[in-house]
Amino acid sequence: MSKELLKQKFNHLLDDNLIEEIYVSGVFKTFKKRDIIIDINQTLNHIPLLLSGSIKILREDNDGNDLLIYFLESGETCTMSLTCCMGTSKSKVRAVAEKDSNLVMIPVSVMQKWFHNNESWRNFILESYQTRFNEMLETIDNLAFMKMDERLYKYLINKTKLDNSKTIIVKHLDIAEDLHTSRVVISRLLKQFENEKKIKLSRNKIEVL
8 A cells, every 4th residue: 555655646746667766665554633743853864755645844943842944745745854964953933733644754865866866756755845846935925014814814824724614724823833832823813714704614624715
């Protein structure tokens, strides 16, 4: 099953020989929702390729509060962990399973070899860097220029795309933590959205209309 899932998610990005090497060299792991996959200051010996589920990448402020940087979807990797691996430094981010997720962990040594020897892997990594860089710029723009109600509504829209569903299963506190604000602020804004007929609220559930 792991091999079939690997082919399904990456055969349009990576060549057949490399997929076979990933299957042989990689370590397949399953994480439950809220499990920490990579933690801040962790020495990284592997990088993750996401086969199913989703992962949120977080930064931590001086008070220990998390700030959402971006989400990873199946068929993607975390380029911030790639950067740490390339420089043999410790992780600057926390990766947490947003839902139950299956990953294959690639040893740093083979990853570096593939970057020099395999064009499909090199292209995949470079495109991943570009995608994540754009998302981080977007995050900075959101923090600098968007009001909280705009950030919240964009967050909800992104979640519907990530989950492929108009109904989001999430607690107000979890949203508040992702957006680095208070639960009271989030609850007030969600109620405002409901009054504006943008969403429908129920217990731990938000339907985007």
